[in-house]
Amino acid sequence: MNISLLNGEAGTLPVSHRALAYGDGLFETIYVDQQGPHFLSQHLERLARGIKRLQLNYSEAQLAELHDSLTHLCKNLQSPHVLKVMVLRQSAGRGYDFVPTEQLSDTVIQLSDYSKPAWAEQGACVMVSDIPVTESTALVGLKHLNRLDSVLARQTARQLGADEVLMLDAKQHIIQGTMTNVFFKIHGKWQTPLLKKAGVEGIYKQSLMQRYDIEERDIDVAVLDDIESAFITNSLIGIVPISELQGRALLVCSDLTSE
Amino acid sequence: MNISLLNGEAGTLPVSHRALAYGDGLFETIYVDQQGPHFLSQHLERLARGIKRLQLNYSEAQLAELHDSLTHLCKNLQSPHVLKVMVLRQSAGRGYDFVPTEQLSDTVIQLSDYSKPAWAEQGACVMVSDIPVTESTALVGLKHLNRLDSVLARQTARQLGADEVLMLDAKQHIIQGTMTNVFFKIHGKWQTPLLKKAGVEGIYKQSLMQRYDIEERDIDVAVLDDIESAFITNSLIGIVPISELQGRALLVCSDLTSE
Missing domain, CATH: 3.30.470.10 (Aminotransferase class 4, branched-chain amino acid transferase, N-terminal domain)
Known part of the structure; x- marks a missing residue:
């Protein structure tokens, strides 16, 4: 319909x-x-x-x-x-x-x-975009109609052959995907970017934050190699594991409980 | 028509x-x-x-x-x-x-x-907005359709009873008005914000930069009290002196030549 x-x-x-x-x-x-x-x-x-x-x-x-x-x-x-x-x-x-x-x-x-894309079932191949997330303390968190950063970043996903790309802020912190929030397991502990100046506060993200012990913090792109497992989430795909991050295979982990 | x-x-x-x-x-x-x-x-x-x-x-x-x-x-x-x-x-x-x-x-x-607003003839009363300019190195300079920062800042102009407001970046640099580029005379020298991460590269601004010796540089809001004279510009109003800046009367100076 x-x-x-x-x-x-x-x-x-x-x-x-x-x-x-x-x-x-x-x-x-x-x-x-x-x-x-x-x-x-x-x-x-x-x-x-x-x-x-x-x-x-x-x-x-x-x-x-x-x-x-x-x-x-x-x-x-x-x-x-x-x-x-x-x-x-x-x-x-x-x-x-x-x-x-x-x-x-x-x-x-x-x-x-609506039908979910194939990668939402199989795990997503995720790369880092060189298009930065747009920053504004007045607009952070909102799902407003100023979305040119995601439009441009999405083209880099197309060029890189990735299912989704990570967008960084000017300080090289990972903020979000073009259409997803992101969760990383680093040293056994689940964490997600603290959205102070940029990013959308996803509804699916909120629901996970209420159910699990996930730390919100600044996540520098330099820790990319330390990421053991990762998820992307949004209201349509739900929660989807990142199976490959910047060319490196990740452990697919279905448990959001920190160790 | x-x-x-x-x-x-x-x-x-x-x-x-x-x-x-x-x-x-x-x-x-x-x-x-x-x-x-x-x-x-x-x-x-x-x-x-x-x-x-x-x-x-x-x-x-x-x-x-x-x-x-x-x-x-x-x-x-x-x-x-x-x-x-x-x-x-x-x-x-x-x-x-x-x-x-x-x-x-x-x-x-x-x-x-189109008819120019009265302040475009008389000089503009300009205040500083607490709505920051949106920052993106991917979008800086462009006149794109993502303009929520100007919409929100324009409301602060309404609340403050100002004709235009200055928008700052996260580092407290003055970037632009909601619909204008800005020019300041400080210690006898004309200058305008360097737009590296935010702001629109105005056509009228460009035309002035070609005709006059105006320095493009970072301008911290802390220098506000040192500003001797100032202009705002856009394609519709042309060049309009700021007659009052954050409650302080400015010298109206019709000469863009630095001393």
């Missing part, structure tokens, strides 16, 4: 829309199967945090209505789907400015068939 | 467009008056540099055709207008990836009436 809705109806956007001009909005990508949308509350909580930080006009009532619409839309699906939600700032006028009390938001919902 | 064209015709964008999803594209904002579009070649040269760096599919022939279309469109305009051009990556499929040889580009052209 493939559905695309703008504020609940079929629709297109004017080329003057500021979400296009500036990437002025947020999105969520949600995995759906027969049980319905996975981690729906957590996705909408992250969306709510983004709405607050970007000062979008989107009320609690709208969020509750969105929750109900998404649940209803995903009823009785017999196969896996991906549900994408975007909340876009709509505002008249030209330029970066907007009047906080006069803005509205547009809601885009897209439901599409 | 107000005109909006998508690939030469009236049109709207599907909500699935990747330029919306990721800010995957570039733009130029060009001042137009009875003489036609100002600095048109320079704008299209910057666009061409961006096309190369973002690996968009947009040929020299398309750029030449764009040049002709814009020139034609702006003929015989009797009043000032703003001409906005966007080049958007169009590509099928979901996710950050695109096939370099299979992508197309969409061209958006918007022509609108």
Whole structure:
């Protein structure tokens, strides 16, 4: 099933829309199967945090209505789907400015068939990208629409023949993949990058952090050779072991418990 | 006159467009008056540099055709207008990836009436924003569609009652305004931020750099009190003196010659 809705109806956007001009909005990508949308509350909580930080006009009532619409839309699906939600700032006028009390938001919902890529079953071949992650303490953690760093880094994955690439910050710390959070086992201890200036706080990452003793810390790319096992995660692929990291085979370890 | 064209015709964008999803594209904002579009070649040269760096599919022939279309469109305009051009990556499929040889580009052209804001005549009141500029060595200099930092900083201008705000990088260097490049006279010498990791290389800035002896260097926000005179520039307002900087009146100096 493939559905695309703008504020609940079929629709297109004017080329003057500021979400296009500036990437002025947020999105969520949600995995759906027969049980319905996975981690729906957590996705909408992250969306709510983004709405607050970007000062979008989107009320609690709208969020509750969105929750109900998404649940209803995903009823009785017999196969896996991906549900994408975007909340876009709509505002008249030209330029970066907007009047906080006069803005509205547009809601885009897209439901599409989804099948996991082969590497999500077999383990991922991961390389390091020379495209750095974009850094901003004002935007860190959010799943906003300014994603050119991931677009460019994804091309390096294509060039390197990798399934995913690691993006570093200016200090050569590993931050994330283009579409995944990353987890490394180093000296028997599981760890994941501390996202202070860059990176998306993934919903699947959050769920692992709650269940396991995983340390969030700065991880210099220099420790790459010390990594014993590794995972990448996102809401669609779930948790996928890295089977090969920068050309070196890794131990595939299905246990996130630190030694 | 107000005109909006998508690939030469009236049109709207599907909500699935990747330029919306990721800010995957570039733009130029060009001042137009009875003489036609100002600095048109320079704008299209910057666009061409961006096309190369973002690996968009947009040929020299398309750029030449764009040049002709814009020139034609702006003929015989009797009043000032703003001409906005966007080049958007169009590509099928979901996710950050695109096939370099299979992508197309969409061209958006918007022509609108323009009148300078009052402060562009009188001098601008400028404050410092606490929203940092987004940093990326892969994207520095480009006028791309990932502009959430300017959107958020522009709101701080609104809150502070300023005409423009200065955005700093993580090292507390002054980089630019939300929509302007900045020039400061310190100890008799004109200088402008060196854009290594953040900021847009403005066309008006480039034109001043060619005509005057202005040093490009790191400018720490700590030197704010040493600034004797200052300008902000962009293609629409041209060059506008800062009459008040962080609450302090500045000498309005119409001479960019260093002492």
